[in-house]
Amino acid sequence: MIRFNNDYHRAAHPAVLKALADTAGESYGGYGIDPWCEKAAQAIRAAADRPDAAVHFFVGGTQVNFTAIAAALRPYQSAVCAETGHIHAHETGAVEHTGHKILTLPSPDGKITAAQVAQVGESYRRSPIPEHITQPKLVYISFPTEYGTVYSLGELEALRAVCREYGMTLFVDGARLGYGLAASDVTLPDLARLADMFTVGGTKCGALFGEALVITDPALQPDFRSYIKQNGAMLAKGWLLGLQFAALFEGGLYFDICRRAVEMVMRLRAAFAARGIPAYLDSPTNQQFVLLTGPQMDALREKYTFELDHPLEDGRMCVRFCVSWATTDQELEALLADIERL
Amino acid sequence: MIRFNNDYHRAAHPAVLKALADTAGESYGGYGIDPWCEKAAQAIRAAADRPDAAVHFFVGGTQVNFTAIAAALRPYQSAVCAETGHIHAHETGAVEHTGHKILTLPSPDGKITAAQVAQVGESYRRSPIPEHITQPKLVYISFPTEYGTVYSLGELEALRAVCREYGMTLFVDGARLGYGLAASDVTLPDLARLADMFTVGGTKCGALFGEALVITDPALQPDFRSYIKQNGAMLAKGWLLGLQFAALFEGGLYFDICRRAVEMVMRLRAAFAARGIPAYLDSPTNQQFVLLTGPQMDALREKYTFELDHPLEDGRMCVRFCVSWATTDQELEALLADIERL
Amino acid sequence: MIRFNNDYHRAAHPAVLKALADTAGESYGGYGIDPWCEKAAQAIRAAADRPDAAVHFFVGGTQVNFTAIAAALRPYQSAVCAETGHIHAHETGAVEHTGHKILTLPSPDGKITAAQVAQVGESYRRSPIPEHITQPKLVYISFPTEYGTVYSLGELEALRAVCREYGMTLFVDGARLGYGLAASDVTLPDLARLADMFTVGGTKCGALFGEALVITDPALQPDFRSYIKQNGAMLAKGWLLGLQFAALFEGGLYFDICRRAVEMVMRLRAAFAARGIPAYLDSPTNQQFVLLTGPQMDALREKYTFELDHPLEDGRMCVRFCVSWATTDQELEALLADIERL
């Protein structure tokens, strides 16, 4: 079987594996206080043009999401996100488990708008008895979204403005950040200028595992390592995270491998379209959602894995194909040929 | 100003105040271990025809809701309720504060259906990766609902059945239970047969304050007093709660005063209808939601308080009028006359 | 049986009951937004000489303790208290239930010293890896303590100074505050000058129920009502709390009835001493701990209740006798006579 079902089914980019192998005999300080974490943090600060940012490394996405969100909120404050947001839909109530309500906004494409956020902020501000509801204090967006869509620079700036207006923190989940940057007019410095906190995803973008959390808001930086440790997210051999990100940010590798995957996925998108298979929505990034008939699914299932997203009332299925940094040309060619033959 | 804005703006029924006065010189054991709490619990068990039920007394509704719900759930389990449910909409995220997600269901009238609950249960049961979402384990309904509507006996039985099918606890918030029982084909023994836990509201039904929690599910009874104490809900002078409920259940007073209020509110409903003022929805209980124009609101505001629920797009306002055990005939007559003059 | 086992076995002072009776027919706004709460808050601010303080009313002590402490702490921060502190020893882990560790200090008499607190603060400050331990951020003391002892003004000032030095909040649990003020050189304005937050206990000092929380630290005041509501501590008929405290602070009643109880208890202390019954420790307030032999316990048990604190190795029992605002002269005289006869 050739896997297109997700973008985390292979270990790591050769440069990452080489970094691990090259340092296997070395000895380092623990808990992320080591030269590799420092080097990686510097590389990310430089690439983001935010020398003042704090950078911390986490093993996984759910972990970094709930830790960062809880650190930004007081008990009576809530997070706002799309109904499709990963923290709401796929993380087993981890944010609520830390004590915080999530207020969801309807979203056909995984994105939310500044106007929607403003409405939430206004509603709280105008409430005659705000103490009976939670205070919306943090906006969570994913970039790209769970449906592969991206925010434009203008959309992000509008979200930034509305967050400022209502005193909300803007948190961007960049689990697939590399693919999003390759497919939008947003640059890493743009993101670092507009978001109070954001993650640079490694697990789906070339690393064995790892998410870098970048905190630009100085108010959220103090004592952050205490949150990491308390939430079980402080890796004893922290340098394993640092050296992976150092390898990925060396010479822009992170951006290159994601850009290549986005270029490849455009061929996949075109192949579906050429074959008359409709997209569920228009995704410019490495996740493509298309509507397959039963026979089409059966045919493709013989050689490929893909993820079932949701059934349609007409019997078709919305399915997801992912291309990643690890997808080979042969794998893609095979799929393209088989789509043509459907 | 004559208050119709809520049903908790007066102290307590004279029988309750008399019970307090009569016992003012007495001395009792603390923390709810006293003859009054025992007597009240027995009275409630008898009225509910559940001699096996555990009965605990709380001061307030938010408190009893989150304590009981958290006691019934494991950390990865969630509560299901209408989007209008009090625990979701008006309790400052108290349930999430205890670590649990709330899954909301759309509801035009405050009620949810067995079919909706079945869909939630089925969705979890069929999930290929249930560990990525919370397990729906408790259904919260309010009786009557936040919009004054009530479930029929058949509807409750259907909810009971679906909860059993999917292993969910059925919890009924009876903050206004007396008014609901007076306006439906559901009896207290019916409720006690169908619900795993339910509250008998005192604060809005004749008591100074107090909610009785009735736990019929034996699995939820052990060590429950530990939850009460841990959540700050164990009243030092617990007999103050017991004697109020004992007074209210003496000779069926609780049911009588609520039935009278429901009879009175029917006159209010008729008066609005006679004047051509539309109801927002059809409520058979002590809360009436009607649609007022600006001039109508201004006219009524001169003498009466009522609660603004939500504005309509056409400029009218949906407002709530509450009648209660404490509403006097004179107060109602005055309002009826002024509605006629609108 | 005549109860000396605690100080909350009778309803309320006549002035409080009269206030309730006088207002029974009145109608008020909900949730503590009413003239009585405002009047009571003003009376407490005036008596404490802190016009800038925020005052909130709670029903019970555990509730106000965990709500206030959690509001003052971030998730990685902990509270410091004596090993005998009520929040550690008698509240079912309520503070930990809100997510916070309690660091305990040894204490033979219920008190802790500035030097002990400084050691905790210094230990954190000097830790090479503070992120592996919680940050001590709040000092909890009870005044009087669980053993009836009181802090002198000098001791409180030293605690204040050390808290300032280490950036800690000083929180004083005044569940029996009236008795403590009657037995020390500390005045209410002193307390309000030195503590960041403190409670004025009503339940044990003349009220039916109720604790007033006074917040002098402006940083802890914003949005505090949201914490109250989220923790189920916002009484729907909030005026019931306000009018009780208004009655108690009218003409200094609160201080008078507590002073009288302290005067009475001194006679009890003297009677035990005269009879050769040793005190467990020297308490100047309304709780007296004495060491009884088995026969002495048996003799007193026939007419009186008292609380068993802990057994001694020599077979004697340390027991607690409480006098309160509600103890009558006849009750005390009877006990004094029976002690003499032991």
Next chain:
Amino acid sequence: MIRFNNDYHRAAHPAVLKALADTAGESYGGYGIDPWCEKAAQAIRAAADRPDAAVHFFVGGTQVNFTAIAAALRPYQSAVCAETGHIHAHETGAVEHTGHKILTLPSPDGKITAAQVAQVGESYRRSPIPEHITQPKLVYISFPTEYGTVYSLGELEALRAVCREYGMTLFVDGARLGYGLAASDVTLPDLARLADMFTVGGTKCGALFGEALVITDPALQPDFRSYIKQNGAMLAKGWLLGLQFAALFEGGLYFDICRRAVEMVMRLRAAFAARGIPAYLDSPTNQQFVLLTGPQMDALREKYTFELDHPLEDGRMCVRFCVSWATTDQELEALLADIERL
């Protein structure tokens, strides 16, 4: 500098690195549902002689500790451990952060006794008002302890018996399990027979990272993956954990490399003794605590790292030296020679 300060300063055993390299091009299912995790789980079940045990893989120790403990407790229940226990002393209040109190027991050597646990259980059982305190429900011990000591088989059996008597779960933190098994009369099947849950530490015993949690109590097994995901502990590329444990349990490698380290550390222990440097306590495992004078510390600091544990009143320092699977003969020889020269 040669590091003896901890046992997690080098990457991984060559066999682990080889397993990673060998599979680098492969593609696997996510979230721990893969052949490697299954193979590793089977190997651990076989080595532990518990075919009925559930085995889950975590990245880190704090994470597995608080997740497993919280899964075993209801909100009002607490964990019992030595005052030196890792969950109490070094994990930033992670257990309290999940809502649970820790009851600590005095311990000069890191161990607790069955008699101590019985006293805690008895105290709760006999409490007249148990709802005012937490219910001790889980006993946490570390094997070996934070001071390197180990429990004998008899001691473990006594703890097992007392836990059964009082209905407590016995949880064993085996972060350094391999070293403990090499230095005691306890076998892995013994541990798996006596503990309800225990961990098999990888991070300090040859893995890059990873802790295996073995759950033998069937009551604690259901839905455990939901806890893992909710706590951010489900590794997307879960096979990375499985293949490491599979490599370590292949041919008993895990046991061999830990046994070798224990043999090496005995030479270190002997060298300190020969030089007249006293041990702080008698540790048979890979952590040695000795008392150094200032000049001795200065001399050793020039070439070696070691951890400062605590200062003594006489000016000496208790320090920790760790030997691990990664310590080379040359490193040890150098240190031995330098100790001799002190």
